[in-house]
Amino acid sequence: xxxxxxxRLAKYVPxxxxxxxxxxxxxxxxxxxxxxxxxxxxxxxxxxxxxxxxNPGRPIPGAASAVNHITDEMVAxxxxxxxxxxxxxxxxxxxxxxxxxxxxxxxxxxxRASSDLxxxxxxxxxxxxxxxxxxxxxxxxxxxxxxxASHFGISAEGAHRALNDCxxxxxxxxxxxxxxxxxxxxxxxxxxxxxxxxxxxFGEFYGCSSxxxxxxxxxxxxxx
Numbered sequence: 001x002x003x004x005x006x007x008r009l010a011k012y013v014p015x016x017x018x019x020x021x022x023x024x025x026x027x028x029x030x031x032x033x034x035x036x037x038x039x040x041x042x043x044x045x046x047x048x049x050x051x052x053x054x055n056p057g058r059p060i061p062g063a064a065s066a067v068n069h070i071t072d073e074m075v076a077x078x079x080x081x082x083x084x085x086x087x088x089x090x091x092x093x094x095x096x097x098x099x100x101x102x103x104x105x106x107x108x109x110x111x112r113a114s115s116d117l118x119x120x121x122x123x124x125x126x127x128x129x130x131x132x133x134x135x136x137x138x139x140x141x142x143x144x145x146x147x148x149a150s151h152f153g154i155s156a157e158g159a160h161r162a163l164n165d166c167x168x169x170x171x172x173x174x175x176x177x178x179x180x181x182x183x184x185x186x187x188x189x190x191x192x193x194x195x196x197x198x199x200x201x202f203g204e205f206y207g208c209s210s211x212x213x214x215x216x217x218x219x220x221x222x223x224x
Contacts, residue, residue: 046167098126
């Protein structure tokens with residue numbers, strides 16, 4: 001995994017850019033980006049979108065096309081990553097990045113591409129909605145983006161195309177922000193992250209939202 005210099009945040013911000021990638025496979029070291037999309041948000045509302053197919057310079061495996069429905073014919077006239085990445089970086093600027101499972105997946109692809117082209121990785125702070133979903137919605141069996149959309153009654157039509165996933169995730173992020181506000185109980189004295197109220201097998205407790213990087217907990221004393 002190629003790591004960037006940005007920090008993973010565990011809080012809501014009203015101004016951000018949601019982004020998503022489609023790729024030829026799951027390996028950030030061997031596979032290539034074939035679509036980049038992003039939506040810019042100000043005060044919780046979408047104000048601008050960006051989307052482009054990317055020519056990977058090699059055939060797209062059938063397994064990838066079966067998921068994202070992007071074919072070799074579709075990317076034949078698209079820009080390569082050397083042309084597409086500067087456009088994307090100009091669009092996002094220094095905004096906080098938001099996305100689902102981006103820490104493990106999407107950012108690895110972007111940081112590899114940026115490192116190859118510019119010799120450096122992205123410095124943007126980011127919010128991974130997969131981590132947020134696990135914290136806000138522990139009752140869900142699965143925390144895929146389509147699971148969050150179903151929980152909040154948001155349409156998942158067109159899932160697995162980058163721009164559609166961005167728009168879906170933006171709505172889910174705003175809904176989870178409401179839950180996060182209700183759950184927030186203060187600041188972690190160990191790392192400065194947000195404390196959230198959680199349930200364990202021994203009862204409720206306060207835990208750091210930066211878990212597992214920070215494992216601070218505080219028992220909630222019974223009022224009885």
